[in-house]
Amino acid sequence: KGDEPAIIETAARLGVPYRLFTAAELEAQVDRLVNPSDVVFAEVGCHGVSEGAALALADGELVVEKTKTANATCAVVRAADPIVDMAGRSRGKLSIIGIGPGQHSWRTPEASALVAEAEELVGYGLYIDLLGALAYGKKRVDFPLGGEEDRCRYALEQAAKGKNVALICSGDAGIYAMGALVFELLDRGSDQMGVSDAAHRVEVVSTPGVSALQGAAARAGAPLGHDFCVISLSDLLTPREDIVKRLIAAAQGDFVIAFYNPVSMRRRTLLAEARDILLKHRPADTPVMLASSLGRPEEHVRYRRLDELEVDEVDMLTVVLIGSSNSKLTQLGEGPRMYTPRGYARKIDGDLS
Amino acid sequence: KGDEPAIIETAARLGVPYRLFTAAELEAQVDRLVNPSDVVFAEVGCHGVSEGAALALADGELVVEKTKTANATCAVVRAADPIVDMAGRSRGKLSIIGIGPGQHSWRTPEASALVAEAEELVGYGLYIDLLGALAYGKKRVDFPLGGEEDRCRYALEQAAKGKNVALICSGDAGIYAMGALVFELLDRGSDQMGVSDAAHRVEVVSTPGVSALQGAAARAGAPLGHDFCVISLSDLLTPREDIVKRLIAAAQGDFVIAFYNPVSMRRRTLLAEARDILLKHRPADTPVMLASSLGRPEEHVRYRRLDELEVDEVDMLTVVLIGSSNSKLTQLGEGPRMYTPRGYARKIDGDLS
Structure with missing residues (x-):
């Protein structure tokens, strides 16, 4: 009954611990049961569940013996002393x-x-x-x-x-x-x-x-300001052809792309392949952000053009964020910032007015 | 100089406030300058910047008059009293x-x-x-x-x-x-x-x-366990044909998809169009999660089959998460859970052993 929703919910509503016992632990109370049942024993391995559980939990007097409704059975023991060490185990x-x-x-x-x-x-x-x-x-x-x-x-x-x-x-x-x-x-x-x-x-x-992708994006400015996708370049568990299929789809859809697991010691070719696929669909100067060790003292952030993305600059812990064809890199007081506009330009410039 | 990186960084390293003055505020100190300069006045509108700023900030004695290096000029005033109300303004x-x-x-x-x-x-x-x-x-x-x-x-x-x-x-x-x-x-x-x-x-x-998408995913289990994309269905700022292009790409790439702004009062057709595009590329029983008011008392989560996704069930604040062809809906003790396996099955079942 460890995952019985009604009992879980009842314990939560009452704000009381929900404790579980094995059949053997319940059967240890057999001599104290008021209503032992051979039918129950045949089914679950102890002669009483509700009375047994109440008695196993508290050494005291059975004040409500086994009581049935259509869906549940209960028994109540009044403990002789406050219960300090709770018997049984939690879920x-x-x-x-x-x-x-x-x-x-x-x-x-x-x-x-x-x-x-x-x-x-x-x-x-x-x-x-x-x-x-x-x-x-x-x-x-x-x-x-x-x-x-x-x-x-x-x-x-x-x-x-x-x-x-x-x-x-x-x-x-x-x-x-x-x-x-x-x-x-x-x-x-x-x-x-x-x-x-x-x-x-x-x-x-x-x-x-x-996620690392969001940490990187906050450092960059707002590169995820419009539609984006997230792709793992690890072919350890995903067939390589599935990854390439997704890369082509992401390129055709002009999504901002975040790569996880861009390279490993063993596996260094997919990132270059990804870059080459993307270069067929978006400008050579599309901004790319490389972010390592985000939020740690050794944090390191770089920006590159898509056509100058070098696999050797990337290690397995680097987040690689590739802009869409609309993403921009701009210089502010504190350094470069990358963002992907959502289309307000058409409103600001009056095309939509 | 409000966004001069060297000065910003210097203030941060020294752990001191960085205060800014207008030329007029600096010029108000003109009678107290030791080294007034007509050249500076012609250029920036006050007869002294470093001495003027030091004097404007603190009513006291100029202990280091204007001192130049190749890149910076400074002056120091010793305040007569502790500085309680800082003159000028922060950046x-x-x-x-x-x-x-x-x-x-x-x-x-x-x-x-x-x-x-x-x-x-x-x-x-x-x-x-x-x-x-x-x-x-x-x-x-x-x-x-x-x-x-x-x-x-x-x-x-x-x-x-x-x-x-x-x-x-x-x-x-x-x-x-x-x-x-x-x-x-x-x-x-x-x-x-x-x-x-x-x-x-x-x-x-x-x-x-x-993000709402992550809150929804945590409630569902782990639907974003493999490659996913995020698409806004609002055509307020993005041309409708661009959205449809992304939908087709996401369908072809078999991404898990999160929709933001799935509908508005005015705009109710793109979600149905998205469903129909996706149905051409993934099974009719692909699980879909609809999540509203996440993390608030009125939070409401539902699961649907892709072919039974009804636009009228969705409002502008609903997060819509659509599984990939690999996403699963399973029943656990506390209710349905949705997840997208990453491919461990091939390892667990021995295909990769």
Whole structure:
């Protein structure tokens, strides 16, 4: 019953903890049940669920014995003493958290609150390090880059034990991060290489975060001011021909484009191919922004013309933002700024008046 | 000199205020100058800049008279009394702030800090209301929806007076919000329907925010887990044929798509056209998420099949998220969840092993 919506909602409305017991734990109360049932035992492995659970939670007097309605059964025990250590375990919670690209001031209060309430932090080590003091005193389990599937399975199974687990991602956890993989694993049965039945019943919360693309855009000015798309150039999981198909579509649609995973040690040709495809559809002097280590002391931002985009200037952590044919690079007091106008010019200049 | 990078940087490094004076204010000190210059007067309208500025700021003794290097001139006055009211005016600052889609816990600390330090808040009234207590005690100037150009011009000109002004946008200020328009106005000369020369010299800071699209995605699960694009369906500023061209490109590229401004009172046909274009390229049961009033008490989320997307269910504040051909809708304990797998299935199922 760990994921029974009605009980979850009832506990939330009443503002009380929702505790879970195994059949064996409930069966340990068998001698104290007022209404033991062999039928229930045959079905779930203990002679009483409601009375057993109430008695397992509180050592006291059964003041309301097993009471049925069409949909639910309940029993109430009056504890002899205040309940300090809660028996059973909680449902388990997995928070999928995007902490933003680097600087603390871009991490949302919701993300910080979910980290703060978690008992265990799971993630790529650098991202957990970026949490600074917020991570102190918590169990942390670092996984290497590339260990995404192990990381998500581990986090789900730890939550399945009743723990409050935070899966720490950089940027927005739903944009090329662990979010989709967690749901992909939850969408598989335990017999289809999915996670355990217990893991299927944990509470899963996603919280949005500032993505690297937005951090880069804020530094640039407003390059995402009009329609844009986001493409990962990693062919590790996506067939190369699908990526090229998307590049051509993005070029034809004249979208502003943000590339994630533009290169890796092994893989350096797709970015050059992307540049060449785009050059067929937009001007050679289209502005390109390269942004590294956003929000960290070593932050580094450069602007290039599209035809002068060199793959060797880009590493795997660089965000590459390519303007549409309308994007502009301008010089302001504090340096170059890139923006993509939305079309107000036609209004300002009177074409639409 | 309001936007002179070297002086701006020097003030920042020294951690001291940077104050500006008009030529007339400097000329008021003419009788106290040790080194008045007719050449300087002919050029900038006052007989001394460095000595004049030092004397205008502090009523005291000129302890270092006009001293030149190749690039700069300075003078120092020792104030007779502590300086409490700073003469002149500051450079003026315009912060372009995205406050997220609604709930406070999605507003970044940087956005909150920039609002807190601002003297004047400019924006669409509802967005300023969403700031709650953070807006109390500040001057606020509400502009109507549709008054975007006036809003940005006003904010820039107020900053040009030396004020610290916050332009309040919902979501991310750089994504279809005021960001690009501010830079578009700054990129025009004062004789090209741009803003005043003084406004060109203000400090402009952009800060990223959680966009409505990300708030919606977090509620859904992880629909943006793979390549996506963002398209505004408003043909107010963008020619309809450009929008249709982008829709076709997005369909051909099999992107997950987020629509902003899906409909307005006047304009209701493009969303249906978009649906019909997409149906030619992805399955009829492709999941679609409709999300309204994200992060507010009246938040409302629905899921539909692409072929059952009805325009009448959508209003101008609805975020419409359309899955790619790979996006999935699954039932978890707390309800439906939508995600777009990144391709781990090929790894999990062994195709890539």
